[in-house]
Amino acid sequence: MIRRRHYVLAMSTERNYLGTMSPPDLMTAEELLALNVPDKRTELVRGRLVVREPAGYLHGRVAAEVGRALAEHVNANDLGVVLAAETGFTLARGPDTVRAPDAAFIAKQNIPDPEPEGFAEIAPDLVVEVLSPDERPGAVLSKVGDWLEAGVQLVWVIDPKRRILHAYRADGTESLLSESDYIDGENVVPGFRTEVTTFL
Numbered sequence: 390m391i392r393r394r395h396y397v398l399a400m401s402t403e404r405n406y407l408g409t410m411s412p413p414d415l416m417t418a419e420e421l422l423a424l425n426v427p428d429k430r431t432e433l434v435r436g437r438l439v440v441r442e443p444a445g446y447l448h449g450r451v452a453a454e455v456g457r458a459l460a461e462h463v464n465a466n467d468l469g470v471v472l473a474a475e476t477g478f479t480l481a482r483g484p485d486t487v488r489a490p491d492a493a494f495i496a497k498q499n500i501p502d503p504e505p506e507g508f509a510e511i512a513p514d515l516v517v518e519v520l521s522p523d524e525r526p527g528a529v530l531s532k533v534g535d536w537l538e539a540g541v542q543l544v545w546v547i548d549p550k551r552r553i554l555h556a557y558r559a560d561g562t563e564s565l566l567s568e569s570d571y572i573d574g575e576n577v578v579p580g581f582r583t584e585v586t587t588f589l
Contacts, residue, residue, distance in 0.1 A: 414481040436484030469497040477508040480539035492517040512540035
């Protein structure tokens with residue numbers, strides 16, 4: 390009984406000590422915008438800086454193909470704007486989260502006015518993420534969760550190595566498509582439809 394009381398007292402003292410320690414400083418979206426990390430890709434996840442290596446060749450080619458295909462359809466039908474890879478969006482504040490997809494679409498009625506020079510504080514309507522060979526599944530799902538929680542309606546995750554595409558929707562449903570399947574913009578990018586292999 391005496392030992393037990395001594396043990397609880399020791400744990401209580403330790404908790405008090407840890408509670409007085411200062412947490413690491415969290416970065417804001419504005420600080421990230423002013424930050425210069427040469428030759429790296431950066432994001433902010435709940436105030437923590439995430440630094441990644443530049444994208445590889447295949448990743449870059451697939452991201453460009455997706456952006457091109459979407460932009461052609463969106464521009465031809467005056468649906469909104471398509472933004473290039475690594476455009477940052479502030480998805481949450483306090484602590485801040487800034488994500489940068491490989492392509493994004495914003496419907497005409499949702500385009501900020503005036504258009505910001507820095508990170509837009511909106512969620513795109515469609516987000517595209519292209520997997521890198523070393524990307525961990527948990528990190529990818531965390532990204533998808535951040536996008537959907539912020540209000541994105543549709544997220545496409547393209548895996549060039551396995552030649553598949555996952556579509557995640559705001560209503561919680563998802564689809565897995567192979568390269569021979571067709572992907573369409575549903576009600577998010579009306580009229581857009583192409584084979585998955587178009588991106589690969």
